[in-house]
Amino acid sequence: MDISNRTVLLVGATSGIGLELARRFAEAGSTVIVGGRRADLLDRIAAEGFATAVRIDVTDQDSVDRARDAVLLAHPDLDTIVTMSGVMIPEDLRDPAHFGDAERTIDTNLLGTIRVIDAFTPHLIARGAGTVITVTSGIGFLPFPAMPSYAASKAGVHAYSEALRVQLAGTGVEVAELVPPAVATTPEHARINPRALALADFATEVMDLLRTEPTPHEILVRGVLMHRWAERDGTYAELVAQRSQGLAMLPSRQ
Known part of the structure; x- marks a missing residue:
């Protein structure tokens, strides 16, 4: 996909991976809107000037609908939706x-x-073109039992x-799935998990993959391939057993 002239809404992108990708889209020349729940973070992003901000709580249908109406009023050319919201x-x-x-x-x-996709899909279908990017995780393919x-x-x-x-299919709207591995979004994350990818390196690899034509169905950085293909490669049981050591982090098992 051409990332240089998009109008992109990233929902749940007030920090971490989402915020870094928002900056990268803006640097590439796209118009960027960042959605999130926390007013203080949204105000900070708006003050930086690389993106506009909209409040949205993806667990509240009314909030999603209000955000959709505000975004489409200000950006009727919106063509890309990235759904980043998540708790772990x-x-x-x-x-x-x-x-x-x-x-x-x-x-x-x-x-x-699903709420975010439902809110914007009619707009993208009416345009006859656009992209939905969902964000999953390597953990969706190789569980972390904790x-x-x-x-x-x-x-x-x-x-x-x-x-x-x-x-x-046939509407002109493409769907891509971004599958991150562990990414060090803060120095503390890097300390806890030395194997986590550096945020800047991860974002660079993601943007390079997004530039591919056609857009990959799954956006897989090198660091997530062991997760994505564990069953195919016959390493699934061994890796799940290794990751089961993380159960020791649960307070009741310490």
Whole structure:
């Protein structure tokens, strides 16, 4: 895809991967709108001047509808939607009290993605062209047992993306799925997980892949290939066993 003249809405992009990709789209020449819940972060982004900002809570249908109306009023040429919103919460499945975290995770990561896509799909279909980019995770393909609902939600977004692509075939709207591995979005993340990709390196690789024609169905940086193809490569059971060591992070198991 040509990333130099797009009008891009990134939802859930007030920090981390989303914010870095928003900057990269802007640097490439695209018009960028960043959506998120936190007013302070949105104000900071707007003050920097590389993007406009809109408040949106993907767990609230009214908020999604208001954001859609505001964005399309200001940017009727909107042609690219990136759904970034997500929460990542450890859960101990032996404790029924985890259910609240599971519910929040599914509502934000999976249903929130669907709400955003539903809000903007009619606009993109009416244009006859556009791109939807969903964001999943390597954990959706190779689970991290300490975060089961996160893995389930991202696997769900993957399946939904596949179905969306098929259903939108012939409309001119393409669907791409960005699959990040662990990315060090802060110095603390880099300290906790030395194997995590540096944010700048990850974003550079993503933007290079997005420039590919045609846009890949799955945007896979090199660091996520071991996750994506673990079952095919026969490494799945071994890698899940390694990642099961993360259960020690749960307070009840320390």
